[in-house]
Amino acid sequence: MGIEQGFSDFFYAAPDGLSLHARIYGEANSGHWPVVCLPGLTRSCRDFHELALYLSTQARRKVVAFDYRGRGRSAYDDDIGHYNIGIEAGDILAGLAALSIEEAAFIGTSRGGLIIHVLGAMRPAVLKAIVFNDIGPVIEPQGLAHIRSYLDPLPRPKTYAEVVRGLRSTHGPDFPALNDADWERMASALYRETEEGFLPDFDPKVVDTLTGLDPRRPLPDLWPQFDALAAVPMLVIRGANSKLLSAETLEQMRTRHADIETITVDGQGHAPFLETGNLPGRIAGFFERAERRDWREVTLEN
Template structure:
């Protein structure tokens, strides 16, 4: 049953038996495509809370926001080699099967968007419409280096006020659009309270999965996987100050996809907050238009 916060917790078994978690919003909603939300590398389902409340209440859609293994309320994996997008894509399919969801609209922020590319290769029929939040088939090494640096040096604050201060110090220049309330929501999504104090809400060994990347050379791209999504309605949101998704890559995405819409989130970097700047209404409108046309085939 939904809690007073507007969602219910759902736990299920990954293909290898690991216990994984998702939040379900609008659980009783039916008759419309559900929406599946996939967060970034070290992020969790709480990033989508405000957007999920909006979509479930205003558009009467069921919304499922996932925690990957090693994040949020999902169990940590003893083998850090399992923290990869292929296994995580399989985990998402297992969760959808457990929920009886055969088709949905998908929202992928950063790593979540990469997982959507993999899902397009594994089970394309599940994808009816796609929102990519500041991610595309080309990842800029500068942006990944920035992510690696602030994950590796994640502070150990004593209070949420200190978290907000540190977040502003690290990201404030790229996110001048954010209000105090936005920063506070970000802080509460990133950290959890423990007996040891506040800790980042992810397995610290995720940092090790980036250690071997050579960021002095271009990273492998996903253009073949992107091109395979050509029949699926697509909305791409890019932060105007993004270091991960370049304006050049976004323009190339426009030329290679036949049914694409784009939004630039002014005064935001990687990745735009989807509950800000009128984005909830724009995301809802995109899914409504895609559903009226029948979505991906």
């Protein structure tokens, strides 16, 4: 794959030297904030392909979608302890530095949203606008346990049709709104074909980081980190059937942040497909409003 598919591949070195990968869409686009896309726990940059094409062609933005270490085309790490959001946030900053990106709008799905919270503590100036996709400062333990349940043991389907059937069987109850094309895109984003059949495109050790999870115990929250993002325009998207981001947490986010928009996506769970329905246009519109307001504020200050 490459530029003929609407993107180019970009490889760079993590602070510890590990080879990491990102896709760049609309590389020649300028004049607007670039968009940085951060995927979920075991997901890759491929999750954002359709949305990135839209933002790079229709909204004329440069889009960078990252693969974390151990996912997609990034190298696997021998040390399981390095699969944590602190190190992964540092990897993202290294990638932005390699691309000479000093500020951007960010989209974080699930784990990607947690990394954005960390980036707000490490480098707040880099965050110009934020889209949280089905993630907030409170993670419901049963939602994380649900993710653990379908990742272990990892399925190894022999055919592409088996991949699609398996995903529909596992996730169908939470995603009744999806059509055949949606499930096929999910399959192509999650799996890679090998001589052993189709394998999930991530290091199996990533799943081991969830070992010991007790769904009866609440997880540490990130409200202090969330509150530190008070000056950053924010859009929060929640799947109506989500087990990870509760409606109560979404409402509390709304009350604690003065510049927040929210969308609840009917017929989808964790996490909504950002290329479906009118979500691409609403995300593009949110970024446009945030950037226009920022430009006016800077102009008034000067």
